[in-house]
Amino acid sequence: MDPPVRRAAPPPGPRPPHRVVLDAVAMAWRTLTRMRTALWLLFGLALQSAVATVVPQAPNVPGTVRAWLAGEEGPGAGVSGVLDALGAFDVYGSTIFLAFLLLLFLSLTACLVPRIRGWWRLVRRSQPPLLRAAAPDDVRAGVLVGGDRDAALAAAREVLSDRILGVARWRVRTAPDQVAAETGLWSREGGSLAFHLSFYALLAAIVLGQLTSFEGQRGVVEGEPGFVDAAVSYWTYDPGRWFPEDAHAGWRLDLASFEVDWIRDPLAPGAGQPTVFRSEVDVTRPDGTVERAVVEGNRPLVVDGRKIHQLDWGYAPRVVVRQGGEVVHDGWVPTLAGTGVFSGAVKAPAAEPDVGLELYLYPYAPDGPDGPRLTGAPWAEAPVLLAWQWRGDLQLGATQQTITELDVSRLDLEGAAWLRPGDVTAFGDVEVEFVELRRWVGFQVSRRPQVPGLLAASALLTLGLVTALYAYRRRIWVLAEPAPGGPDGTPRTLLTVVGRAFQRPDAAAEEHARLVDELARRTGGTRT
Amino acid sequence: MTDAQLADLSRVLYSPVTLALYTAAAIALLAALSRTVGGEVARGGALRRLGRVLAAAGIAAHVAHEVVRGLAQDRLPLGNMFEVTSLMALVGVAGGLWYLRTRRRPELEGFVLLGGTLLLGLALLMYAEPGPLMPILTTWWRTFHVSLLVGGMGVFAAGFLFTALYLLRVRIDGLDADAGEHRGTSPADATVPEGGPVDGGGAAVAVRSAPDVAALRRRIPAGRLAAGVFLGASTVSWVWAVALEPLSTGLARMLTVNVALVAAALLARWFAPHLPDAEVLDGIAHRTVAFGFVLWTVGTIAGAMWAEQSWGRFWGWDPKETGAFLTWVAYAGYLHGRATRGFRGERAAWIGVGAFVTLMATYLVANYVIVGLHSYAGL
Numbered sequence: 001m002d003p004p005v006r007r008a009a010p011p012p013g014p015r016p017p018h019r020v021v022l023d024a025v026a027m028a029w030r031t032l033t034r035m036r037t038a039l040w041l042l043f044g045l046a047l048q049s050a051v052a053t054v055v056p057q058a059p060n061v062p063g064t065v066r067a068w069l070a071g072e073e074g075p076g077a078g079v080s081g082v083l084d085a086l087g088a089f090d091v092y093g094s095t096i097f098l099a100f101l102l103l104l105f106l107s108l109t110a111c112l113v114p115r116i117r118g119w120w121r122l123v124r125r126s127q128p129p130l131l132r133a134a135a136p137d138d139v140r141a142g143v144l145v146g147g148d149r150d151a152a153l154a155a156a157r158e159v160l161s162d163r164i165l166g167v168a169r170w171r172v173r174t175a176p177d178q179v180a181a182e183t184g185l186w187s188r189e190g191g192s193l194a195f196h197l198s199f200y201a202l203l204a205a206i207v208l209g210q211l212t213s214f215e216g217q218r219g220v221v222e223g224e225p226g227f228v229d230a231a232v233s234y235w236t237y238d239p240g241r242w243f244p245e246d247a248h249a250g251w252r253l254d255l256a257s258f259e260v261d262w263i264r265d266p267l268a269p270g271a272g273q274p275t276v277f278r279s280e281v282d283v284t285r286p287d288g289t290v291e292r293a294v295v296e297g298n299r300p301l302v303v304d305g306r307k308i309h310q311l312d313w314g315y316a317p318r319v320v321v322r323q324g325g326e327v328v329h330d331g332w333v334p335t336l337a338g339t340g341v342f343s344g345a346v347k348a349p350a351a352e353p354d355v356g357l358e359l360y361l362y363p364y365a366p367d368g369p370d371g372p373r374l375t376g377a378p379w380a381e382a383p384v385l386l387a388w389q390w391r392g393d394l395q396l397g398a399t400q401q402t403i404t405e406l407d408v409s410r411l412d413l414e415g416a417a418w419l420r421p422g423d424v425t426a427f428g429d430v431e432v433e434f435v436e437l438r439r440w441v442g443f444q445v446s447r448r449p450q451v452p453g454l455l456a457a458s459a460l461l462t463l464g465l466v467t468a469l470y471a472y473r474r475r476i477w478v479l480a481e482p483a484p485g486g487p488d489g490t491p492r493t494l495l496t497v498v499g500r501a502f503q504r505p506d507a508a509a510e511e512h513a514r515l516v517d518e519l520a521r522r523t524g525g526t527r528t
Numbered sequence: 529m530t531d532a533q534l535a536d537l538s539r540v541l542y543s544p545v546t547l548a549l550y551t552a553a554a555i556a557l558l559a560a561l562s563r564t565v566g567g568e569v570a571r572g573g574a575l576r577r578l579g580r581v582l583a584a585a586g587i588a589a590h591v592a593h594e595v596v597r598g599l600a601q602d603r604l605p606l607g608n609m610f611e612v613t614s615l616m617a618l619v620g621v622a623g624g625l626w627y628l629r630t631r632r633r634p635e636l637e638g639f640v641l642l643g644g645t646l647l648l649g650l651a652l653l654m655y656a657e658p659g660p661l662m663p664i665l666t667t668w669w670r671t672f673h674v675s676l677l678v679g680g681m682g683v684f685a686a687g688f689l690f691t692a693l694y695l696l697r698v699r700i701d702g703l704d705a706d707a708g709e710h711r712g713t714s715p716a717d718a719t720v721p722e723g724g725p726v727d728g729g730g731a732a733v734a735v736r737s738a739p740d741v742a743a744l745r746r747r748i749p750a751g752r753l754a755a756g757v758f759l760g761a762s763t764v765s766w767v768w769a770v771a772l773e774p775l776s777t778g779l780a781r782m783l784t785v786n787v788a789l790v791a792a793a794l795l796a797r798w799f800a801p802h803l804p805d806a807e808v809l810d811g812i813a814h815r816t817v818a819f820g821f822v823l824w825t826v827g828t829i830a831g832a833m834w835a836e837q838s839w840g841r842f843w844g845w846d847p848k849e850t851g852a853f854l855t856w857v858a859y860a861g862y863l864h865g866r867a868t869r870g871f872r873g874e875r876a877a878w879i880g881v882g883a884f885v886t887l888m889a890t891y892l893v894a895n896y897v898i899v900g901l902h903s904y905a906g907l
Contacts, residue, residue, distance in 0.1 A: 035868040042861050046886070049854040053847055053890055054897075060845060092845050215840075269601070269659035298667045298838045309840035444840045451836060458829045465825055469818040469863075504815070506631060 033110035041104045052091040055083055065089050112196055119189050127173050128182035131477040131498060139499045139509050141516045144492060145525030149480045152493040153179050155523045156478035159515060177480055184473040191467025194460055201457035209450025211242040221316045221332040221440045226254035249304040252284040258441050260313060262378060279310055279441050305447060312442035315342045315361050317385055318435040323351045334440045335361050336404050340376030345406040347394050355430055356406045358388040372418055385434045389414040389427045472503035476515060534600035535658045541593035543652055549586030550645040553579050557638030561802040583641055590618050601658035606674045609895055613651035617644050619682025631812055635802055643689040646792055669834035676827030683820035688884035690813035691877050696796060697806045698874055699748045744801040750794060757793040761786040764888045771896035814866055817880060821859050828852045851890030858883035
């Protein structure tokens with residue numbers, strides 16, 4: 001007899017176009033939902049991550065990426081151009097990566113829907129099968145007990161009836177000649193499902209977080225007025241799409257003092273390592289209350305649900321620029337740490353023509369026989385400022401330049417000078433004064449409402465994973481057959497305990513042995 | 529004792545003491561194998577007992593080294609590549625031996641010690657004097673995060689060892705299947721020990737006579753194994769050639785590592801006929817990797833929690849974060865592969881090998897080549 005046909009054979013002749021499309025979609029869906037496809041997708045994801053480990057990523061190290069593209073670093077401008085075209089400098093923002101992620105989630109969904117349905121059915125209805133014939137890998141042990149078959153099987157049921165948190169551990173089924181029990185199937189599969197479902201929770205938390213979070217950065221010079229938590233105060237301002245600008249709390253942050261130090265002894269182990277990085281800040285709330293607080297590494301300050309981190313620090317020389325006696329620039333210039341030097345820039349568009357100063361601050365440069373001796377040490381024991389003066393067009397607003405960078409493409413070099421604090425130097429009609437040296441701290445203010453969600457998803461992921469890997473499915477059958485009566489003629493029963501493990505056979509065998517012992521103890525029987 | 533004396537003591541405890549003890553234990557335990565009959569282990573052989581004593585002494589010396597080093601620098605020895613690799617070896621050896629005890633597979637102990645010796649030597653190549661840690665790193669967050677990941681690395685190392693041994697064993701079995709006969713059915717194997725197999729875990733293991741062991745060994749072509757291991761090791765050791773200056777130093781380091789691994793592989797081949805059944809090895813490798821995967825997962829999550837606390841962002845695709853993710857994906861691939869038709873068995877095992885290569889390569893690349901937030905400065 002022919003086996004039952006599930007689908008009708010395709011009609012003869014050319015198929016209508018919509019059938020072709022539907023078949024193609026069904027085919028693609030079937031391919032996508034196969035585990036092998038998921039494995040290849042995972043491999044693709046891994047391959048892209050491998051690229052991101054080796055190729056610098058623009059969101060992390062934009063400077064290095066620029067150097068690669070310019071051919072100053074890396075494999076040369078040609079190769080870098082190809083890498084750029086492939087999106088290798090921003091792997092995690094690239095379309096290919098997002099496409100792989102989407103396909104993986106689609107594949108996961110297609111795989112999970114029937115599994116969840118099956119699992120639910122299993123939890124509600126599954127019954128362990130009765131044993132017909134033991135398999136060669138089954139473990140077995142016999143216990144000879146007094147009493148008839150029913151009493152012996154009742155004892156076996158008793159042994160298998162322990163509960164965890166009110167839930168029976170074994171699912172037990174009784175037949176006249178045996179007790180069948182199964183466990184581990186629901187928890188193992190359930191753990192695996194929880195593990196995989198946690199990825200949706202992770203994804204949801206990440207996406208919602210992107211939309212509702214906010215991150216802003218702002219530098220503050222010690223002892224100088226700080227900033228108010230408002231959209232306009234931040235140097236970089238990165239709100240999520242759903243983060244309203246009026247959601248800022250309006251508190252004010254001032255840097256009261258800042259402490260930084262290093263292991264200064266060049267011969268000590270760990271020489272040059274920083275030892276302290278600590279800001280004391282005053283937070284003024286909108287109602288006028290002031291609170292002194294400390295921001296340290298690993299210990300951000302939390303104000304109204306916003307986390308405040310120290311991100312960066314540098315020296316901030318106060319530089320005054322005068323043209324013909326008139327002040328065209330007077331301010332604290334934040335400098336960024338390089339190797340042994342802190343660099344920054346002064347832009348004075350009020351001068352005519354524009355004045356630009358390229359500043360290099362050497363914190364510890366005591367006087368030597370031919371000018372300042374640059375030690376490279378970062379502590380400001382003998383600071384000296386090297387100022388290069390440029391004149392011309394600063395191109396402010398015309399080209400992209402950060403506050404510490406000068407675009408010199410339309411500037412002419414006028415000269416350079418070494419300045420100690422208090423020194424004044426003149427370049428033509430321009431006078432430059434290095435008034436005083438202080439430090440600035442870069443603070444990051446962030447709001448991340450997704451963090452609790454991420455934690456919950458991570459907990460689900462971990463619990464699911466441990467359950468999926470350590471719960472194991474196994475069955476126990478206790479078979480009862482009448483045995484020759486005891487010496488005084490009372491009835492006896494031979495119980496055979498058969499165990500079958502679907503995973504972790506060693507653990508199952510140990511459990512089987514424990515159950516047999518327990519059965520023998522409770523019934524007062526003897527192991528055979 | 530002064531810190532300097534403690535530092536000297538910790539160095540001596542590491543090399544030569546621990547290194548010599550591990551090496552001697554590996555030799556004794558492997559030599560004990562060749563004296564056992566067939567795949568079965570005659571329990572309590574004098575050589576095996578000696579090997580176990582040496583291994584226990586080695587672990588004790590290793591633990592003592594970690595403690596003394598910790599005292600010398602007044603911090604947990606989890607701060608640079610030497611310390612991490614050394615702890616990885618300790619976790620691999622102590623954890624591996626403990627696990628083999630629960631699985632009652634003493635015939636694998638010698639291989640675990642062999643792997644431990646290799647890792648110990650690898651750490652020695654990256655030796656750094658004891659020193660303080662940046663204060664930003666002295667937080668329990670770091671202890672939590674790094675110890676989980678280092679534990680994971682040690683467990684993964686043991687998992688890799690078992691996976692590699694499985695692949696060796698499969699070579700021996702595979703030819704059997706081709707020839708259409710099964711182990712234990714050829715005339716040379718005809719005798720089965722009294723009372724059947726000692727262990728319940730595997731199928732019946734037949735006694736093999738000495739010439740048969742040699743014949744089984746020949747089923748793994750030594751030349752191909754050596755070449756394969758050399759090339760395979762190069763997928764990780766190239767990092768030294770790229771990172772170290774001058775090039776000759778880097779190439780010498782690369783060659784040293786490759787040759788050591790080839791020698792270890794040939795040694796493992798010599799004793800491969802004494803390995804347990806492929807299925808047993810596959811099971812042990814899988815359970816080991818599964819445990820490592822749990823550690824790696826929790827350790828990475830802990831890292832993200834610390835990053836949120838310390839840097840104000842929980843994930844930023846920093847090179848080490850990328851490496852951790854990549855390793856996680858690779859091991860997830862292995863675990864899924866074992867459950868996928870067409871990948872089960874050898875192909876899954878090769879994914880497992882690839883995952884360990886990924887782990888080691890990203891470990892080296894992210895520390896030597898790429899400067900990120902995580903990099904150990906100047907190492």
